[in-house]
Amino acid sequence: MKAISQKRRHPLAAIALLLMGLLVTGGLYAVATTVNQAKADTTYSASDVAEGGKLFAANCATCHGVGASGSQSGPSLVGVGAAAVDFQVGTGRMPMQMNGPQAEKKPAQFNEAQTKQLAAYVASLAPGPAIPEASVIDGKGDAAKGGELFRTNCAMCHNAAAAGGALTRGKFAPALAGVSGQHIYEAMVTGPQNMPVFNDANISPEGKRDIITYLKQIESNGSPGGADLGALGPVSEGLFVWIAGLGVIIAFTIWLTSRTS
Ligand code: HEC
Ligand code: HEC
Numbered sequence: 268m269k270a271i272s273q274k275r276r277h278p279l280a281a282i283a284l285l286l287m288g289l290l291v292t293g294g295l296y297a298v299a300t301t302v303n304q305a306k307a308d309t310t311y312s313a314s315d316v317a318e319g320g321k322l323f324a325a326n327c328a329t330c331h332g333v334g335a336s337g338s339q340s341g342p343s344l345v346g347v348g349a350a351a352v353d354f355q356v357g358t359g360r361m362p363m364q365m366n367g368p369q370a371e372k373k374p375a376q377f378n379e380a381q382t383k384q385l386a387a388y389v390a391s392l393a394p395g396p397a398i399p400e401a402s403v404i405d406g407k408g409d410a411a412k413g414g415e416l417f418r419t420n421c422a423m424c425h426n427a428a429a430a431g432g433a434l435t436r437g438k439f440a441p442a443l444a445g446v447s448g449q450h451i452y453e454a455m456v457t458g459p460q461n462m463p464v465f466n467d468a469n470i471s472p473e474g475k476r477d478i479i480t481y482l483k484q485i486e487s488n489g490s491p492g493g494a495d496l497g498a499l500g501p502v503s504e505g506l507f508v509w510i511a512g513l514g515v516i517i518a519f520t521i522w523l524t525s526r527t528s
Pocket of ligand 2: 358360369370371372417420421422423424425434438439440441442443446450451452454455459460461462463465478
């Protein structure tokens with residue numbers, strides 16, 4: 268007993284205790300973060316990475332630099348993850364063709380296998396968000412909860428009916444109809460261009476699944492309240508009322524007066 272209490276007063280005891288504390292917290296943190304990324308980067312073979320590297324050098328390195336380290340014409344892609352590549356290349360935004368306020372969506376230039384190889388290459392540079400598993404993009408979540416999450420987090424840019432909307436300096440948040448569940452998920456975890464990143468702490472994978480479910484549901488249900496006039500709200504609705512409504516009243520007045528004279 269005495270021996271222990273003497274050791275406890277040893278000048279190095281405090282340092283040893285501090286080191287132990289740091290090791291434990293560090294270890295726990297490492298475990299927690301790898302659990303978060305557990306689904307990442309497991310499906311790529313060495314040949315995917317090698318082929319992706321070749322495709323990258325030929326098609327992307329002019330802007331993104333050798334080894335994706337970035338250049339004046341494009342940002343570094345180290346750490347953006349497979350999800351960012353799958354989204355950008357899968358929606359045709361990359362390879363970018365011309366400089367504008369926003370990389371435009373266009374028909375995809377690479378097939379699925381090539382996109383996977385490019386994603387494998389970028390994912391091999393540093394860990395980053397992975398392509399989501401099928402279970403979170405199946406569109407079988409809770410649409411009502413998804414609608415709530417969408418209205419609080421997304422509607423200010425994408426419009427409450429996901430019809431899209433204008434942002435500053437020629438940028439815009441696109442309409443979300445026809446976007447695949449996988450691309451919706453990837454947009455949330457990578458935050459392309461002017462869109463913020465919604466990481467798992469912000470909206471859980473379950474919440475993201477609900478949002479996808481909601482978007483797919485409003486897409487397939489159409490507008491139960493009649494013509495949605497582009498779902499743009501008071502502007503198009505007001506315009507319609509002014510032109511059609513007033514038009515009818517004017518036509519009616521003309522008709523009435525023509526009958527009395
Ligand atoms: C003409 C130049 C150009 C080419 C070619 C190009 N990119 Fe890009 N890329 C850009 C620019 C500029 C951005 C940044 C867009 C922005 O944020 O406004 C970007 C952004 C990206 C992003 C998003 C990064 C992030 O932070 O989420 C990815 C992923 C990407 N590019 C992948 C590729 C891949 C893969 C290729 C080749 C198939 C490619 N790019 C070809 C210019 C280019
Ligand atoms: C600050 C405004 C803003 C918010 C908030 C926002 N987005 Fe976006 N979103 C954008 C912009 C801008 C783009 C276009 C980016 C580009 O073209 O690279 C975009 C693109 C997308 C795309 C890609 C669409 C396509 O046609 O490929 C999806 C999907 C998407 N957003 C979903 C969401 C969801 C879901 C949320 C809420 C969780 C959300 N966004 C919140 C601005 C926003």
